[in-house]
Amino acid sequence: MKKSRNFILKSDSIINGCIKNEFGKHGDSWIDNVPSKSIGLKWENAPEGTESFLIVMQDYDAVPVAGFSWIHWIAIVPKNYTELKENASREDKNIIQGINSWASKLVGLPKERATFYGGPTPPDKDHVYEVKIYALDKVPNLKNGFYLNEAYKEIKGHVLGEGEVEGIYKA
Template identity: 30%
Template sequence: MELSSSAFEHASSIPAKYTCDGDNINPPLSISNVPHGAKCLVLIMDDPDVPRNLRPDGMYDHWIIFNMPPDLKEIPEGHEPPGIHGKTTAGGTRYVGPCPPDREHRYFFKLYALDTLLTLPAKASKLEVQKNMEGHILAQAELMGLYARS
């Protein structure tokens, strides 16, 4: 399975347009090679580089969507995909763009193909989603982008 973006390459800079310094909209994402038998897709975007004095776990959850259709091929720029939206660290359910407070951070877009639908409500936390995915992951893919405020 593969996850890519026409806006940035893996391990390169995310354009400011997709951050708090720009339009704060999600970048376009392309999905390919989803395994046969997948019942849904899960997308989690997070930042593990948050200063510990701001968040003791060092993590910020930017976007969580589960039970996306397994035949989803793309998420257009600025569009929330079909599926159930989990709760971000900001408390909402929509995409939250990169906005590092101190230096360049890494932003991980993680895609999972599952052999089941998750029976969780909207606004489920990332930890709840991850716990419910255990034992059901058929494939996963990752796209990492970098961003530092100027």
């Protein structure tokens, strides 16, 4: 399968390399003590044959603190989308969302309460957050509340292209 090299992910919620305060612990949108206003994302040049997209937002700087990379958001997005507006995690009922790391044993939110965007809350220093988008040649057979590993199993061999954007969130 030939992968597109022109598939690009951008975010107006990331200014000069930094995620705006409103999308994490310095913001004012919270659910169960977790910042919940999702960043906006835009993409262009999706590969021909794209049937859906997978969004994954992770914090690899969390490994020394939590013992694993922290999953902030996982979402399956319909093929006709070219963006997710700010707060889409709470407002857009057409996306299918996976479980974030607030369901981990470190925090313990019930799975159904951790199926949304959980914004940055770096406890020790500024962290870099990676947001990836995968253009897929199928719609993954997943429902709200899926795990990241389930998504990766579903998309194996079905990725037409990838895009990525990073942003720092200030501690």
